[in-house]
Amino acid sequence: MNNITYDGARLQDPGEEIVIVIDPGHGGTNLGTTGNDHLEKEMTLTTATAMYEELSKYDNVTVYMTRIDDTELSLLERAQFAADKEADFLFSIHYNASVYHNLFGSEVWIASDAPFHAFGYQFGSVQLQTMSEMGLFLRGVKTKIGKTGENYYGIIRESTRLGIPSCIIEHCHVDQERDSIFCENDEDLIAFGKADATSVAKYLGLKSTELSVDYSEYAATSLANISMDTTSTYAYNLKKAPQYCEIELTSVDYDTGEVTIHVSGKDLNNTIIYFDYSLDAGLNWSEYNPWPESNTIYNTYAEGFDITITIPSGVKPNVIFRAYNQFDARTKSNTLILNRFNYEEKYRTLEELAESHGINKYKTYSYETGWRLFPEAFDKLEHSSLGIFTCIAINTLLMLIVLFTLAGSIIRSKRKRLRK
Numbered sequence: 001m002n003n004i005t006y007d008g009a010r011l012q013d014p015g016e017e018i019v020i021v022i023d024p025g026h027g028g029t030n031l032g033t034t035g036n037d038h039l040e041k042e043m044t045l046t047t048a049t050a051m052y053e054e055l056s057k058y059d060n061v062t063v064y065m066t067r068i069d070d071t072e073l074s075l076l077e078r079a080q081f082a083a084d085k086e087a088d089f090l091f092s093i094h095y096n097a098s099v100y101h102n103l104f105g106s107e108v109w110i111a112s113d114a115p116f117h118a119f120g121y122q123f124g125s126v127q128l129q130t131m132s133e134m135g136l137f138l139r140g141v142k143t144k145i146g147k148t149g150e151n152y153y154g155i156i157r158e159s160t161r162l163g164i165p166s167c168i169i170e171h172c173h174v175d176q177e178r179d180s181i182f183c184e185n186d187e188d189l190i191a192f193g194k195a196d197a198t199s200v201a202k203y204l205g206l207k208s209t210e211l212s213v214d215y216s217e218y219a220a221t222s223l224a225n226i227s228m229d230t231t232s233t234y235a236y237n238l239k240k241a242p243q244y245c246e247i248e249l250t251s252v253d254y255d256t257g258e259v260t261i262h263v264s265g266k267d268l269n270n271t272i273i274y275f276d277y278s279l280d281a282g283l284n285w286s287e288y289n290p291w292p293e294s295n296t297i298y299n300t301y302a303e304g305f306d307i308t309i310t311i312p313s314g315v316k317p318n319v320i321f322r323a324y325n326q327f328d329a330r331t332k333s334n335t336l337i338l339n340r341f342n343y344e345e346k347y348r349t350l351e352e353l354a355e356s357h358g359i360n361k362y363k364t365y366s367y368e369t370g371w372r373l374f375p376e377a378f379d380k381l382e383h384s385s386l387g388i389f390t391c392i393a394i395n396t397l398l399m400l401i402v403l404f405t406l407a408g409s410i411i412r413s414k415r416k417r418l419r420k
């Protein structure tokens, strides 16, 4: 490693020659994620190549790639490649997928040890800001420690052992619809590569004559304020959950099924990023939703928010919410118990209503309980019985006319006979 100063906010002073290694994750028989018909080893190569081309446009920077084709490399080989090139930083390019296909968002994994943690944290914060501007949800700049106490992820562990700052960029989740729209084709993957290069340029304060940009001011003023001797306090493996998640009823409309609930959550150490909820006391859960105002760069999130849920008719809800922090550790709320919702009964047709109560629809106007339970349905019943009355009245009138006509003709024929 040449010319690295550990006391500043950046690896080197602007203008000094810098060496970057880009590592397209996976390759060969190591496919990476294959979720949702994607092939990660090819995606990472496309993105890394675009990143390489964009970063090469900057002044005073030499860029290498650990692989430029479908080669299989061990994690040690990749780190050793960076050491041989005397790299100032190794960026490992990845795409993500989760076991239950429920996670979404961008994340950056970094080393836990000083000074690599601080380098990683500063770059990761710039990278997540770039991802946020592209419209992605943020899952944080994080560390994960293995059982031996070293960094869990091999590329970070091996790079750290060789004294090279490194990180893993997990752009998005290929198997979740909120994220998969960002990585549908090569154009998307190239856009990520260019964005990654811009993040690196901002972090290192690079200038580009070709692109007419100068990020030296950005690097001098806008990087996260973190001491170079910081080691990570919270790692993935600690699984420390949010302190609490609480819910209370704001309003309920038994006619429409709409229930508004106030949800609040607190995590003293980390950012709350997702929530989900159950209507059946925890048997079934909704998909994950972004916790409002969640931002892992600034460790901010809404203290509380109102959400309106439509409860299906026929359901007696036992509502529970869960708050998740950036390490996917969760805390369950209290349970909110409501009465059964029956609003669909009102919208049934006359026939369905009559059938469901085993009654003949022509006798329903004497069915008094219907009035109290299903006023709208009863309106229909009443309307229909008016029709029956009209029908009876017309029939009666017709019969009277027929009777009078018959009576008239009988009287006339009797008079004729009398004249004879």
Ligand SMILES: [Zn+2]
Pocket: 025, 026, 032, 033, 040, 093, 094, 095
């Ligand atoms: Zn990967």
